Amino acid sequence: MTQPGGATARARERASRRAAMLGPAKLVEPAHRGPDGAPWLGPGQVYVTRTGVAFHRTWCAAVASRWAALPSSLLVTTEDAVGLRHPCSDCATA
Numbered sequence: 001m002t003q004p005g006g007a008t009a010r011a012r013e014r015a016s017r018r019a020a021m022l023g024p025a026k027l028v029e030p031a032h033r034g035p036d037g038a039p040w041l042g043p044g045q046v047y048v049t050r051t052g053v054a055f056h057r058t059w060c061a062a063v064a065s066r067w068a069a070l071p072s073s074l075l076v077t078t079e080d081a082v083g084l085r086h087p088c089s090d091c092a093t094a
Ligand SMILES: [Zn+2]
Pocket: 055, 056, 057, 058, 060, 061, 062, 063, 088, 089, 090, 091, 092
């Protein structure tokens, strides 16, 4: 049995270690913003989150739900700066 507090602390630590490993995605300004402030991608731009292991080339369901839940956590970077992130399985096939 792990203590709830300890597990949370470990999860947080793991998340920040993973973020460090993924590399500080070089954030860029999105090419445009939609009427609701949502970032729209320009050529070569992708959506990422700080600790997410996937990157997104389109406004897929994962991006939409992230934007709905926590808009400030949705980041835009360039595809050559995604580090170890892999293409999202949702929008890689789109
Ligand atoms: Zn996606």
